[in-house]
Amino acid sequence: MRGVGARAARGLLIGLLAGACLGTPRPCAAAPSSHPAWIDEVTLDGFLSTSYSYNFNRPASGTNQFRVFDFDDNTFKLDEFELVAQKPAAKARDAGFRVDLTVGSSVPRVTAAAGLFRDAAGTAGDLDVHQAFLSYVAPLGSGLRLDAGKFITGHGYEVIDGYDGWNDHATRSLLFGFAIPFTHVGLRASGAFSPRVSGMVMLVNGWDVARDNNRAKSLGAQLTVTPRPALTLAVSGMTGPERNGNNHDRRDLLDLVAIYKATSRLTLGANADFGTEANAVGPGQDGGWSGAAGYARMVLTERCALSVRVESFSDGDGVRTGVPQRIREFTLTPEHRLSPHLLLRADLRVDRSNQRVFDDPPGLTRTQPTVLVNALYSF
Template sequence: MKKIALLLSCSLVAYVGKAQDSTALAVKAPASTATPTAAPAAEPVSTGKFTFSGYLDTYYFGNFNNPKSQSNLGLSGENVGNARAFDQKAGQFGIGLVQAKALYTSDKVDAVFDLAFGPFADLGNYGNNVGFLGAGSTSLAIKQAFVTMKATPKLSFTAGQFGTHIGYEVIDAPVNYNYSLSNLFNNGPFYHIGLKGQYNFSDKVYLMLGVVNNVDNIFDNNKRKGLIGQLFVSPVSGWNVYLNAIVSNEASPDSLGNTPDGNYSLFDLTTTYQISSKFFLGLNAAVGSQKGGFQVPYGVNESRSWSGIALYSNYTFTDKFGLGVRYEIFDNKSGVRALTDAAGNGASVNSITITGNITAAEGHVLLKPEFRLDSYSANKFQKNDGSLTKSQATLGMAAIFKF
C-alpha cells in the first residue's frame, strides 16, 4: 500500500500424529496405593514477539534530454507533469525514503507500525500534503498502522491504515525489481483506511472484502464509503493470481455540503509465476473509470476510462546479481487521470525499464543501476533549449540499505 506495488506467498505447517497400539494389559493398583492422576497441563500462553525492519534509499539519475527544469516529470499545460512517481529530480543526488517498521505477531493478533520519512514518503501521502493536513503534520509519517484480529485459523479482520491491494508494485524500494515505479502504480491508490476481512478457504485460495474511506487520505472527504475486494488463487506451485477491485464515490462535498454523485472504479489483475529458481515472470493489467469529481466536487459528466498493462521479468544470474525488465503500456487518452501530454491533453505512453540488482554486505546493501525510456503519443518533455519532445531516457543508480 499505491497498495499499495507487489509478490505474496502462503505456508502450511502440518502436524502429523502417530497412533500407538499396545497389547499389554494394565494391572490396576489398589486405591490406597494408586499413584494420583496428574492434572491436565495448561495450554501454553502465546506472548507474541516484535520484529523490527526498515530501509533507506538514495539515488542519482541523469536525463538525456538535459531539461532546464532538472525534472523527470515533463509538462502538463502550465504545470509540471506526472511522468514519474517518485524519482522526479534529474541531474542531482536525491534522498528517497527512510522507513522504520515494527511488526507484532501472536496466535490471536498481529499489528503493524510502519513509519516513513523523506521526499518519497511525502509524495506517497500527497492527499494529506495538499489537503486536510498540510505540510508538517506528524500524521504524514504514517505509512501503515493496522491491527489484524484472527477470529479463527481461517478468518481474520484488519482495521486501520494499510497499503493498497491494487497492483503489482509497492512503495518499498527493496521489494521491487525496478527502482522507478510504473505508471500503473502512479495512477492507482497508494493506501486505504478502513476495515477488511479475509477468509482463507485453503492455502491456495482466499477472499478479502472491505469497507474504506476515500483513497490516499487520512480523513474521508465525504460520507460515502468505498468497497474493496481481492480474490487470490494459486493454481499450481509457483503461480499466484490476484483479482483486485475498488469501487467508491470520490467526489468532495459542494459549497452547500452536499456530495454530488460520482463513481470511481478500478479492476486489476496481478499474476506472478516463478518459472524456475532463476527466472521470474509477472503481469499487471488494470482498467479504471471515473465519473464526477475525484476529491473535488465536480468533474467529468460522463464516465471516462483509462487502462494499462505491464510485463515484468527477472533473471537471477547469481546470488549477487539479477536483471529485472519491465515493459508497460498506459492509456489515458481520455484525460481523466493526471498523466497527460505537454498541452495538458490526454495521452498514452510506452515505457521500458531495465534494472540491475546487485546485492552486497550480506544482503544489507542493494545497488540498482537502471535505464528507463518513456515514449509518449505527443510532446511531453522539455529539452535544455526549451523545445519539446515525445520521449525521455534516464540512466542512473539507486543505493538502498535495509535491515
C-alpha cells in the same frame, strides 16, 4: 600434636575446598526483567534507500515528468528511511499491530494521505506513516484476520518499498503511479478458503485519504488463487465516490496480476488495470484509463540479477495524468548484491508519449530517457 596437626590439616583442606567452590562459576538465579513482557513480542525492522537520477533531456524545470518517486533530475536523494514496529498476529485470538514510519525526500511526499501529513492545499512533506493498523485473528475457519487503521493497497504488481519487500526496479511503473491508489484507511478482513485460495474485502474512506473527503465509503475486494506452486493469480476491484464533496460519482477499478516462476532463476509477471470515473471529464462525460505491464527477472549468479519491464498506459481523457495521452515505457535494471543486506542497482529507462509532454529545452519532446542508480539496505 598429631591431633592439632590433623585438625589444622582438616581446616586447611576445608578452606581450600571452600575457596574452590566459591571460585567455581555457578548458574545464578535469573534477574527479574526490568521491562514489560510485551516488549519482547514487538519487532523492529527497517529499510533505507538512496539514489541519484539523471535525465538526458536536461529539463529546465529540473523535474522528470510523469514519474512517481524519481521526479528530481540530477540530484542525490535520500528516498526513504523506514522503521517498522509490529507485534504480529498469526493464530486464532491473537491481537497485534503494525506501524510503518517513513522519512525521506521522495516517497513520503507522494504517498502521504490527505488529512494525515498532507495539508488542505495538497502539500506533503518529508514524513509519513505508510501503515498504522491494529490486527485481530478471529477464530473462524482457518482464521479470519481483521485489520483496522491505515494500510497499503492490495492492488497492483508493484509495492511501496519496505524491509519485507521491494520491487525489481528502482523506478515505479506508470500503473503504480497513475492507475491505482497507494493507501487506504478503514477496515479490512482477509483469510484463506483453502491452501490455494484466499480472499480479502475492505470498507475504506477511499483512495489515499486518511480523512474522508465526502460522505460515501469505498468497497474493495480481492481473490488470490495459486493453481500451481509456481503460478499465482490475483483479481481485485474497488468502487466508490472519490472526489471532494461528491457522494454519487463512482470511481471503479479492476486490477489483474499474474506471477509465474518459470524456473529457479526466471520469474515472469503481468499486471493490467482498467478504471473509470463517472462525470470525470464533465457533466455526462465519464473518464477512463487502462494499462498493462509485463515483467521478467533473471537471476544470473548468487549476487547478480537482471530485470526488464515493458508497459503501456492509456489516459485518453487525461483524468489521471492531466493530459489526454498514451505513454509507453521500457526499463532495464541490472542489480548486484554487495552483502546480505545491501543491494546496488541501476535503472535504464525510456518513456515515450504520443504527445509532446516531456521537457526538452528549448521545447517539448515525446521521449524521456533517464538513468537512476540506487542503493538500498534492509534490516
